[in-house]
Amino acid sequence: MSETAMHDGPGTRALSLADRGLMAVELACAAIAAIVIFALMLAGVLEILGRGLFNAPIYGHLDMVELTMISFTVLCISYCWRKASHVRMDLAVRRLPGRARWTAELAATGAAFVFVTLILPGTWQYFLNAYQIGDSTMNTGMPTWPSKLAVPVGLGVLWLRLVVEIAAWLRLIVHPARPAIAVPMPPDPTREAVD
Amino acid sequence: MEFDLEPVTYGVIGLVALSVLILMGVRIFVAAGLVGLVGLAALRNWDVAAGISGIVPHQQTTSYALSVLPLFILIGFLAHFAGIIQGAYRCARAWMGWMPGGLAIGTIFATAGFAAVSGASTATSAVFARVAIPELLRYDYHPRLAAAVVAAGGTLATLIPPSAILVVYGIIVEQSIGALLLAGFIPGIISALIYAGLLLLRFRFNPALGRPITDIGWDERLRTLPEILPILVVVAIVMGGMYTGWATPTEVGALGSFVVFVMALMRGGLTARNLWRALLETARLTVMIFSIIWGVLIFVRFLAFAGLPGAFSEWIVALPLSPLMTLLMILAGYMVLGMFMNGIGMLLLTLPVVFPAVVALGYDPIWFGIIVVKMVEIGLITPPIGLNCFVVAGVRPDIPLQEIFRGVWPFVVADLLTVGVFIAFPELILFLPRLMMTG
Amino acid sequence: AAQQATVEGPRVSWDYSIWGPPRVASAGIEALARHVQERTGGRFTIRIHYGGALSAGPDNLDNIKLGAFQMATICTSYHPGKNPGLTVLDLPFLPLSDRRVHWRVHMAVYNHPYIVEEFRRWNAGLVLSILQPQSELMGRGRPIERLEDFRGRRIRALGGTGEALRRLGAVPTTMQATEVYNALERGIIDAVAFPFTYSFAAYRINEISSWYTTNLAPGANNCPSVVNLNALNRLPPQYRQLIEEGKEKAFEALVEAQTAAEQRDLAAWRQAGLREITYGQDVLDEIRRVGGQPVWDEWVRNMERQGVPGRELLDLVLNKAREYSQQAQR
Ligand code: NA
Ligand code: NA
Numbered sequence: 001m002s003e004t005a006m007h008d009g010p011g012t013r014a015l016s017l018a019d020r021g022l023m024a025v026e027l028a029c030a031a032i033a034a035i036v037i038f039a040l041m042l043a044g045v046l047e048i049l050g051r052g053l054f055n056a057p058i059y060g061h062l063d064m065v066e067l068t069m070i071s072f073t074v075l076c077i078s079y080c081w082r083k084a085s086h087v088r089m090d091l092a093v094r095r096l097p098g099r100a101r102w103t104a105e106l107a108a109t110g111a112a113f114v115f116v117t118l119i120l121p122g123t124w125q126y127f128l129n130a131y132q133i134g135d136s137t138m139n140t141g142m143p144t145w146p147s148k149l150a151v152p153v154g155l156g157v158l159w160l161r162l163v164v165e166i167a168a169w170l171r172l173i174v175h176p177a178r179p180a181i182a183v184p185m186p187p188d189p190t191r192e193a194v195d
Numbered sequence: 196m197e198f199d200l201e202p203v204t205y206g207v208i209g210l211v212a213l214s215v216l217i218l219m220g221v222r223i224f225v226a227a228g229l230v231g232l233v234g235l236a237a238l239r240n241w242d243v244a245a246g247i248s249g250i251v252p253h254q255q256t257t258s259y260a261l262s263v264l265p266l267f268i269l270i271g272f273l274a275h276f277a278g279i280i281q282g283a284y285r286c287a288r289a290w291m292g293w294m295p296g297g298l299a300i301g302t303i304f305a306t307a308g309f310a311a312v313s314g315a316s317t318a319t320s321a322v323f324a325r326v327a328i329p330e331l332l333r334y335d336y337h338p339r340l341a342a343a344v345v346a347a348g349g350t351l352a353t354l355i356p357p358s359a360i361l362v363v364y365g366i367i368v369e370q371s372i373g374a375l376l377l378a379g380f381i382p383g384i385i386s387a388l389i390y391a392g393l394l395l396l397r398f399r400f401n402p403a404l405g406r407p408i409t410d411i412g413w414d415e416r417l418r419t420l421p422e423i424l425p426i427l428v429v430v431a432i433v434m435g436g437m438y439t440g441w442a443t444p445t446e447v448g449a450l451g452s453f454v455v456f457v458m459a460l461m462r463g464g465l466t467a468r469n470l471w472r473a474l475l476e477t478a479r480l481t482v483m484i485f486s487i488i489w490g491v492l493i494f495v496r497f498l499a500f501a502g503l504p505g506a507f508s509e510w511i512v513a514l515p516l517s518p519l520m521t522l523l524m525i526l527a528g529y530m531v532l533g534m535f536m537n538g539i540g541m542l543l544l545t546l547p548v549v550f551p552a553v554v555a556l557g558y559d560p561i562w563f564g565i566i567v568v569k570m571v572e573i574g575l576i577t578p579p580i581g582l583n584c585f586v587v588a589g590v591r592p593d594i595p596l597q598e599i600f601r602g603v604w605p606f607v608v609a610d611l612l613t614v615g616v617f618i619a620f621p622e623l624i625l626f627l628p629r630l631m632m633t634g
Numbered sequence: 635a636a637q638q639a640t641v642e643g644p645r646v647s648w649d650y651s652i653w654g655p656p657r658v659a660s661a662g663i664e665a666l667a668r669h670v671q672e673r674t675g676g677r678f679t680i681r682i683h684y685g686g687a688l689s690a691g692p693d694n695l696d697n698i699k700l701g702a703f704q705m706a707t708i709c710t711s712y713h714p715g716k717n718p719g720l721t722v723l724d725l726p727f728l729p730l731s732d733r734r735v736h737w738r739v740h741m742a743v744y745n746h747p748y749i750v751e752e753f754r755r756w757n758a759g760l761v762l763s764i765l766q767p768q769s770e771l772m773g774r775g776r777p778i779e780r781l782e783d784f785r786g787r788r789i790r791a792l793g794g795t796g797e798a799l800r801r802l803g804a805v806p807t808t809m810q811a812t813e814v815y816n817a818l819e820r821g822i823i824d825a826v827a828f829p830f831t832y833s834f835a836a837y838r839i840n841e842i843s844s845w846y847t848t849n850l851a852p853g854a855n856n857c858p859s860v861v862n863l864n865a866l867n868r869l870p871p872q873y874r875q876l877i878e879e880g881k882e883k884a885f886e887a888l889v890e891a892q893t894a895a896e897q898r899d900l901a902a903w904r905q906a907g908l909r910e911i912t913y914g915q916d917v918l919d920e921i922r923r924v925g926g927q928p929v930w931d932e933w934v935r936n937m938e939r940q941g942v943p944g945r946e947l948l949d950l951v952l953n954k955a956r957e958y959s960q961q962a963q964r
Contacts, residue, residue, distance in 0.1 A: 033482065034474035037265045041456070044266070044449020051822070055786055055805060059796075062808045065445065066257045072265055072478050073256035073485035080482045086222040087483065087585040089596050093220035104220060111221045115229040118241075122249020129696050133755045136715025138792055139808045143715060151253050239702065246700035247689075254690050259810060362813075368655065370838075376816075443813055443822075499687035500649075500702075546655070546685070 012181070015171065018164045019182035023082060025157055030079040033072040040065065060140035067137065067147040075154040078161045084184035098176045105183070106169035113162040116155055123151040206503035209234050210535060213494065217579050224490030227580070231494035238500050247496060252489040259445060260362075261488075264318055265481040266448030270455055271322030272473035277459035279429070281326070282422030288330070289419040292408030296398030298334055299344045299405060300391045302327045306348030307387040308426070310355040316575055317484055320349030320583040324590035336405035342594045343576075343602030346583040347390060350572035350610075353538070355383030360538050360571055364564045368550045374628035378561050379568065382624055386569075386613050393609045429454055483589050484582075491580060494535075518556040519618075525549060526570060526614065533574020534581075541571065565624045566617060573610045576603045640675040643870050647679050649703035651694050653686035658832045659764050660684070661891035662884035663707065663859055666762070669880040670873070678873050680705060695860070699757045704865040707764060709857040711793040718940060719752045720744075722947040723856035725933060726798035727926035728955065730768065731851060733889050735958040737765055741881075742954045744858060748943055759866055761859040762881045765888045768851040769795055772834050773825025774818065777845040777909055781920050790814050791827040794929060795853030799827070802925040811837060818842055827852055831899035832892070840902070845909040849918070852925070 043061065051057040058064075080086055093104045129135065130145040137144060168182035209230050216226035228248065235244035275281070287301030294300060302323065309319055323345045331341035353360050356376035365375045398404055429451055459465035514521060532541050546567075553563050575583040578600045588596040617624055650667070652660060660682070667680040689697045692713050694706035710717045711724040723743060730736040740763035743749060753760055771778060771789065778784055785803035789796075796806030807823055811833075817823045819842045828834050834846070866874070904910065913921070930948060937944025 030475050030478050033478035034471070037269060037477055037481070038474055040262060040445075041266060041269065041449045041452050044446045045453045048446050048450055051788075051807075055788070057788070057805065057807045059800075059806065060808065062259050062810075065259055065262050069257040069262055070253060072481045073261075073489070074252050074482070076478050076482050077486055080479050080486070083479055084592065085479050085483050085589055086224060086486060087589050087596065088220055088222045089217050089579070090220045092218060108220045108222070111216060111219075111229060112225040115225050115232065118232055118245055119228065119248050119252075121242075122245035122247070123252065124249070125246055125700075126249050126253065126696060129699065130715075134715040134718065135713050138712055138714070139796060141714055144713075147257065148253055151249075155252075243700055243702050247697065247702050250689070250693050250696055254693050365815075443809065443817070496688070499683065550655075 015167055015182050022161055022164060026079040026082055030076040033076040036068045036071040063137035063140045063142055070147045070150040075150045077154050078158040081158055081161055082184055099173055102169050102172040109162055109165050109169060116159045120152055120155055123155060127152060202502035202506045205501035206498055209497060214579055224486040227494040228490035231497040234497035235500060248493045251493050255489050255492045256485045263444045263448045265477055266452050267318030268321050268480050269452045269477045271325050272477055273452055273455040273459050276464040276469055277455050277462055279425045283426045286419040286423045288408060289411050289416045292411060295402055295407055296394040296405055297407055298331055299394050302344050303348050303387055303390045307351050310352035316349045316352045317582050317586045319352040320346055320586045321480055321590055324587045328591055334406045338594050339598045339602035340404055342587045342599040346576050346587045346599060346603055347606035349583045350575050351383055351387055353568055353572050354379045354386060356380060360568055364542055368546055368560060370560045374561050375564050377627040378565050378624050381627055382565050389609050389613050393605060425458060487585060521556060529570035533570055534577045538571035561628055562621050562624050569614050573607055577607060641673050641872050641876060643674060643677055643872055645677050648705055650680050650682040651688040651703050651706040652684055653691040655684055658891045658895050662764055662888040665883045665887035666880035669883045670876045673876050695756045698860055698862050701862050704862050707857055707859055709855050711855050717752055718937060719749050719942045719947055722951055724794045726794055726853040726929055727851055727922045728951060730955060732962060734962060735955055737763060737885050738958045739951055739954045743950060746950060757863050758860040759863050761861050762884050764857045766855040766857045767829045768854040769827040770830040770847045770850055771825045771827055772839050772843045772846040774842060774844045775824055777911055779911055780917060788823045789825045789827060790823045795827050798852050798925040798929050801928055832895045835899045843908060845911055847911045849912055
């Protein structure tokens with residue numbers, strides 16, 4: 001793909017660059033989620049041990065879990081998007097030929113762009129309430145704003161991803177014969193069976 | 196400034212818009228969230244709609260009870276590296292493979308077994324989509340059938356304790372959760388048996404659906420028997436954790452995945468790189484499931500602000516019909532709602548109105564809980580929003596969603612049959628809890 | 635009785651957000667909603683949405699600020715950071731066991747200028763208290779009869795109540811109310827602190843317990859009804875007057891519902907043979923010295939550090955409680 005990119009114009013090279021730059025950010029978000037999931041496993045075991053062996057449950061365990069969950073419920077949403085893992089009914093779209101298919105894909109991505117654009121201010125306001133007026137967890141009084149900030153951050157990354165993707169579909173509509181870049185690619189099913 | 200529309204009209208318009216977007220290939224979470232947000236804007240204004248919707252992704256996903264989901268997904272990934280579920284499949288294949296549809300039936304019983312350690316249907320489907328579908332495809336089972344078996348088998352986790360949904364039901368209607376969990380056990384087993392019977396029947400008439408395994412001798416059966424030992428160890432640890440006193444579902448998920456993690460380390464299959472990939476894949480699958488949860492819940496919020504669920508329930512309860520006919524109407528309502536809603540949202544919206552009416556009609560609250568949860572199970576596999584089918588499609592992008600929905604409808608029929616059995620013989624549900632109350 | 639004249643006015647329809655099913659705690663707002671509806675001949679309605687259908691409980695304030703709905707129930711202890719000053723009413727061992735004293739103290743605190751300002755930031759006004767009863771303990775195994783009995787016992791308790799129990803030597807654990815039944819049954823916890831008596835019955839804790847306390851009061855949830863200020867200010871004066879009148883109706887309905895529930899529950903528990911623990915004054919004094927005063931002092935220090943007049947608010951609660959108790963006794 002990088003070879004064909006060499007022969008393409010500056011627009012395509014910029015698209016490819018933006019795609020790879022975003023992928024690095026998306027991987028970082030997914031890495032945070034992965035670490036939190038591993039920590040959730042260890043903390044759960046420690047909680048059982050602490051309570052069972054030493055009669056010392058980790059006070060606020062529940063608060064910590066609820067605050068960090070956001071990493072794997074929203075923050076890494078764009079990683080999932082790039083891996084084409086968000087569920088859809090794409091029977092009709094797949095049957096369309098060439099340019100018509102890219103147009104349909106553009107519409108589907110456009111719907112997501114509209115949705116994320118509309119909801120982003122709401123998630124930001126929700127964070128601002130917690131940050132400016134105040135909000136804390138029930139038991140340990142930990143501030144909730146970092147957790148609430150993860151929502152506009154995760155959706156913000158997705159918003160950028162959708163901008164890049166809209167450009168990618170437009171490029172394909174203009175040049176249907178060029179190889180697709182910067183669009184979601186599902187993982188290879190043959191590899192999927194092993195992972 | 197507002198359209199003068201009845202709540203039902205809003206609901207119908209919303210559902211039509213949702214269906215159109217989904218058919219256009221829009222991601223489910225986007226379609227549900229977008230229609231919900233636009234609907235809220237029609238009811239209020241854009242700022243308020245964005246505000247209400249903007250709260251949902253954080254609020255509705257960061258609840259401790261849901262933190263069990265990634266852990267049960269992680270168990271599946273780690274179990275692969277520990278060779279656990281594959282071993283169990285060799286055993287299921289050796290013992291049941293000779294039957295028509297034997298490996299599919301084995302899958303059903305395996306999901307029932309896993310249901311005893313999993314409180315979430317979607318997590319069970321996710322695990323088995325990863326583990327069982329490759330095995331089924333290897334024996335030439337039709338992909339549509341293989342995916343449907345896993346999607347339907349996953350629903351068993353909702354009925355067989357532990358079950359998050361049964362706890363939610365118990366809290367909403369203030370019934371004994373212990374009694375509810377006990378009550379779910381026998382119906383869960385019956386559901387699994389009816390699924391198995393259905394598969395036997397289908398393979399009797401159409402053996403081409405999958406290849407029976409004919410060349411297995413008793414030596415192989417006995418040799419593979421120890422392969423289910425690790426899974427029994429995990430079940431024993433997890434069940435022990437749940438029932439003898441030391442863990443919440445999340446902690447059980449943590450302990451279960453930790454034990455499997457150690458097993459995988461001991462077996463040598465788990466390198467640092469494999470662990471990292473398993474964790475990233477878990478994150479990917481988890482955020483997919485949670486996106487659907489919060490996207491759909493934005494849509495559910497819109498329906499609630501439109502007053503649809505209340506209007507619907509009130510209408511159905513006021514019908515001049517016999518108790519049984521009213522019950523059937525209510526169940527039909529749940530069937531329709533279940534097509535579009537997730538279980539928890541559906542229960543939260545309807546039970547405050549429906550439950551008092553059902554009790555007034557003379558039905559047992561525990562019994563009704565099991566029936567409603569059975570309807571939630573059906574909703575998990577009916578289009579257009581059937582979470583279990585989504586999960587399977589998410590794990591297996593090579594099997595299209597519409598194929599899975601096409602394969603799953605016989606299981607919906609089987610579930611409706613099961614509900615009929617429970618209506619005819621309520622003692623099947625009430626036997627165990629009564630034993631607890633009197634014993 | 636003479637038929638009261640219907641209050642004239644424009645058509646106003648409000649939405650009210652509350653979690654959970656209709657229950658004792660919702661009896662007050664149901665009475666308020668009935669009152670305004672009857673007195674206006676249905677022109678002013680407050681439609682109660684149960685089950686968290688419009689919003690989860692902890693986010694009712696965010697939605698009120700937004701104007702998503704006009705009224706809601708909140709519990710200040712669910713999000714102390716949103717309303718630090720008003721958590722004074724969540725402190726353990728406050729002398730609020732008499733329902734009328736409880737009500738009047740809550741309403742006095744709700745009208746304190748600092749608290750009014752605290753909720754103005756959420757574009758919210760405090761309407762009335764849902765009068766959540768004081769917590770008590772219920773559990774199985776060895777009953778907790780003296781201060782020494784708290785040592786090492788695992789008790790499910792949230793927020794300030796948990797802090798008080800920790801100082802008494804217990805091990806407070808946090809878990810969702812939905813998990814309490816199973817946790818107690820399986821021995822994960824020894825006891826649970828819930829509002830007396832309704833929540834124990836609602837979660838069926840009595841089915842698996844052998845004892846309960848009646849006068850420990852290690853804390854109470856303060857759960858007020860709030861209103862969006864824009865909506866309230868747009869209301870014609872005659873409708874606002876109806877809400878004022880409705881507060882008293884709400885109080886009466888709450889007392890009636892609570893009394894009925896308490897009588898029903900206590901009769902059932904006594905019949906089931908649960909052991910009732912009523913602490914003597916000397917034991918109570920010792921418990922409050924160890925578990926109450928230090929929590930109050932720390933709360934005041936914390937609040938003053940954040941610029942909240944903690945001392946003033948706590949004094950207000952204690953002085954008003956004394957004043958109203960004396961009035962009640964006369
Ligand atoms: Na289960
Ligand atoms: Na469905």
